[in-house]
Amino acid sequence: MAENEKYMKRALELARQASEQDEVPIGAVVVDSLTGEIVAEAHNESEHGSEATAHAELLAMQKACQKLKSKRLWNMDLYVTLEPCTMCAAAISFMRIKTLYFGAVDVKGGAVVSGVRFYEQSTCHHKPEVFQGLYAEECGEMLKKFFRIKRDKKS
Amino acid sequence: MAENEKYMKRALELARQASEQDEVPIGAVVVDSLTGEIVAEAHNESEHGSEATAHAELLAMQKACQKLKSKRLWNMDLYVTLEPCTMCAAAISFMRIKTLYFGAVDVKGGAVVSGVRFYEQSTCHHKPEVFQGLYAEECGEMLKKFFRIKRDKKS
16 A cells, blocks of 8 residues: 555544544544654544634644644645645645645535635645545545435434 | 724734734734623734644634634624734634624735635635724734834844
């Protein structure tokens, strides 16, 4: 298995853990691109956490900053199961993430290849390398299943 | 003095405190629109804090969520001295802020009337009311002065 598949598999496992806690199943992993070490990981906590902004990739990056005692994440890669939203896409830029790997595309809320396509804008001052599509089907299917069950419970 | 001028004055005072700590002078205040109470306030901590994403408005909203034990900020207004960036504009939307008041426009990094103009986009699912220009000159001048001093120190 290629290294980057291993990290996305871990992000998927975190997403699975989120869904077991009735959280939106999105997982994220911060990896040191020089050593291959997983520095921090998180899943969404926006449903039962303290804030609606508790997205997986934002939490994982904040944990990485705390662990590394650094306000930026130079030479760090980020793996996340869903295309980052506008808030997270900009946060990734502020954090100076080197390479962003994401799984499924998010047409309704994404901001990398969807929506505002933040990294192509003049107000974006650091653009990570972007690779999309790693385990995209699994990443997307887990989300679809989660919301299908939510809808079924309501009806 | 109109009520909303009072809150922006407080945000300016927080910005001034930031500059005294060698932080980028931006201040933010979360106000309960029903009672007029200041629920939370913060200034930028992105220079000396733990993360590059420690922007005044994000910190103030997070503090408000913790205080109110609510993951969203229904009926809350946000006052911030500078036009929010892309990350913060989206966070304001996620938090369901009712009315956003900002001082100076940020052509290089803003995302409300500048840059991606997030609230006009289809991937924005809650648009606050927006009022701009309260003490715009003071808000902008404080930032210009801060960066002028930084530049002079370097040269």
